[in-house]
Amino acid sequence: MRLAILLFGLLAAATADRILLLVEDQAVKDSHSIFIKSLTDRGHKLSIRTADEPTLALFKHGELAYQHLIVFAPGVEDFGGSLSAKEIGRFVDAGGNLLVAASSNIGEAIRDLATETGFEFDEADTALIDHFNYDSKLDNGQHTTLVADKSQFMNARLITGDTANMNPVLFKGVALISDKTNLLKLEAVRAKSTAYSFNPDQAISEYPSAVGKQALLVGALQARNNARVVLTGSLAMFSNEYINAQVTKEGQKPVPSGNLAFVTALSKWVLKESGVLRVKSVEHHKVGEKKPTEYTIMDEVEYAITIEELTDGKWGPFQGKDVQLEFVRIDPFVRTTLKNTNGRLTAKFKLPDVYGVYKFMVDYRRIGYTHLYDVQQLSVRPLWHTQYERFIRSAYPYYASAFSMMIGVVLFSIVFLYHKDSPQTQATQAAAKKKD
Missing domain, CATH: 1.20.5 (Single alpha-helices involved in coiled-coils or other helix-helix interfaces)
Incomplete structure (x- = not known):
């Protein structure tokens, strides 16, 4: 019995998602303990290391040593070990997921890392300032402790959570700017039109580098290999102080902050605990039959694909109603929306009157979900000479x-x-x- 329990424990440890959390000092484990505990409670295996440790490595024997990387070290100038902005970019290219939180005390290593992913943090010692949307209790008078409400969040429940019912979120840190040429960018949380980025200790002598909705509080992207990246300019957003705080805007009643709900939804998405799809099975055959046979032009066919979605660590039926099927030779001959019955999506249609090599293709791309792509190839032959009509109307x-x-x-x-x-x-x- 003990041996079985030991083997089960070793198997669970081997298959659990491994997270490398990089910090500037060990004090982050106390100041951000609620968020860190939420990660371990969800079954992740967490390794907390300082960002300049000389033995750091993301690859071991050519394979990923960790599935996820979280960087809570905004002030680091150089990563330790083999880590660098290019190495972390190679980590994402290999399928690893990345979460980066910065602050006004931002180092060049984090700024280079943001550039590697198609974003850009503003310069060190700058902060996002808003004289109309700040917390009157927590702010130090510089109006850098911002209050983000639901109007600033993108409409993507899987990434930002249920923002319609979420309390305002506290943010304090450096502005994030997205590259216009970055086609994969997701502007998860934008600043208000009254916000701007500048050094709060200096008089404004030049035009700010980011103004209004051009500045981002949180940016994200999903790479073409389904790897996910989230960047934010506020490490304080994940802290115990902001999670437990009461949001107090001038002239409004204090309410509990929505930081815990927001950072939980954000971390679930970037760590691929939500928005993950997979194909369980695919089948196609002539109407009235149960197994695929050779297809002839003008045959009535039936196609079915079973799609599952990962929810709370368990695979269940995907309930999407907007999945489309394309019947493609070079261009689509048929495009139809699949009918979803508890995760089993089906369609019936007549094959075109053109023979050749075709594909049943499902190419599903939606914000927040992993890219779902499935192709089934088949041949469609012309009629035998005995199958033609004896008398043709024309x-x-x-x-x-x-x-x-x-x-x-x-x-x-x-x-x-x-x-x-x-x-x-x-x-x-x-x-x-x-x-x-």
Whole structure:
């Protein structure tokens, strides 16, 4: 019994998601203990290391040593070990997920890392400032402790959580700017139009580098290999202080902050605990049959795909109603929306009157979900000569002309063979013979 329990424990440890959490100092374990505990409570295996430790490595024997990387070390100038912005970029390219939280005390290592992912943090010692949307109790008078409400969140429940019922979120830190050429960017939380980025200890002598909704509180992206990245300029947003705080805006009643709900939803998405889809099974066959056989043009076919979604660590039926199927040769010949019945999505249609090599293709891309792509190839042959219709409607004029000619020949033959001359004609013919 003990051996079975030990083996089960070793198996669970081997299959659990491994997270590397990089911090500037061990004090982060106390100041951010609620968020860190939420990670371990959800079954992740967490390794907390200082960001400049000389033995750090993301790969071991060419394989990922960790599935996820969280960087809570905004002030680090150089990563330790083999870590660098390019190495972390290679980690994402290999399928690893990345969460980065910065602050106004931002180092070049974090700024280089943001650039590697298609974003940019503002310069060190700058902060996002808003003189109209700040917490009147927690702010130090510089109006850098911002209050983000639901109007600033993108409409993506899987990434930002249930923002319609979420309390305001506290934010304090450096502004994030997205690259316009970054086609994969997701502007998860934007600043208000009254916000701007500048050094709060200096007088404004030049135009700020980020103004209004151009500045981001939280940015995200999902790479083409489904790896996920989240960047935010506020490490304080994850802290116990902000999670337990009461949000107090000028002239409004204090309410509990929504930071815990928000950072939980955000971390679940980036750690692939939500928004993950997979194909369980695919089948296709002629209507009335149960196994795939050879297909002929104009056949009635039925297609079914079973899709599952990962929810709270368990796979369950995907309930999406907007999954489409394309029947493709070079271009789609058929495009139809699949009917979802508890995760089993089906469609019936007639094959086109063109033979060739086709594909059943499902290419599902939606914000918050992993890219779902499934292709099933098949051949569609032309009709056998015994399968063609004996009489084709479009050829009826030709049939009529042929039969009319046949009838004309018969009538002419009858007239020619059985026609008799009149007596007067016969007498004339006889007189002509005597004369000769």
